[in-house]
Amino acid sequence: MKLIIVSCILGLAVGATSLSPANEPEKIENFTLQDVDGARHALADYANCKAVVLMFISTQCPVSNGYNARMAALHSDYKDRGVVFLGINSNKAESADDVRSHAKEHGFGFTILKDPDNRIADKLQASVTPEIYVLNSALELLYHGRIDDNSRGTAITSKDLRKALDEILDGKPVSVTRTKAFGCSIKRTDS
């Protein structure tokens, strides 16, 4: 089993906090998961990043798959700006092999973690794919919700994740911290 030591290219930059003192951002507790090759990744490993993007995704969900190209593009556009992307697959029916081949097929450059027994999905109360959580360097939750407002990519009016990342990188508060979208329910071990 490998242990991955990670750091963000931009080093110890401090991410913006988005919410007022009266509405403190939720702190996400550290967790460790293995990627599809067995390497262990702790959330705290990424605490020197400007932002950590957790993406609950699926190999089979048509909504999640509708975002494959957009997820790859987001990673490509932000990976050199101190933002790390971690895919998380919590679906019981999708094996590490499935996830690995799916990622290769769609050119994902980001790490994908397998969440056996949907422990992290439960902890974060993630319910659909795709579902996004953006954390700052203190592992505080700055944005939770969708990638954008149109899964088909044909009539996008709000690029919510890009907007949140841009605001974080600009040191501004995240203006919209919670969004919703239709998605496939995460297939948990108890479902």
Add this chain to the structure above:
Amino acid sequence: MPVRIVAAFMLVLSVSRNPAAAAPGPTGKDSVSVIGIAGVQELIGRHHGEVLVVNVWATWCVPCVEEIPDLNSLSREGHVRVVGISIDDPADIPSKVVPFLRKHAVPYPVFVKAGGNDEDFINALNRDWTGAVPATFIYDGTGTQRKMLVGKQTYASLQRAVEPFRAR
């Protein structure tokens, strides 16, 4: 078909992408109209006196498809009124939704969510709903939402959900 349901269908037809489309037939599988938030609210508001089960689903959603036979059974019993709202693309009504309803002999009326803001639609049904499908909403005879069931249901779980609200 109760008069109030017919009235609700007439309302949703007014927002149909295809004004020439016929209202859903008694079996609900011959044609399908789109429905927006106002149409859903009207549907619920006009449903007083009987338990209404609103199932939000999609043809591409495996657990949604798996629970259709149980919803069919619940509908055929006639104790509650079942309505489906598909979140498939309205453009896929003729190619995917209608063939699906025919194949699965769905006996209850089904609509397809109109284009527009998904989040507003999600919140209109229940602010605590994340948007995960399938989701089933139970309304009592006064049109008040009493339960939200997220994830695949069974005939037994649906029966348990509606039983407290059925007229005696």
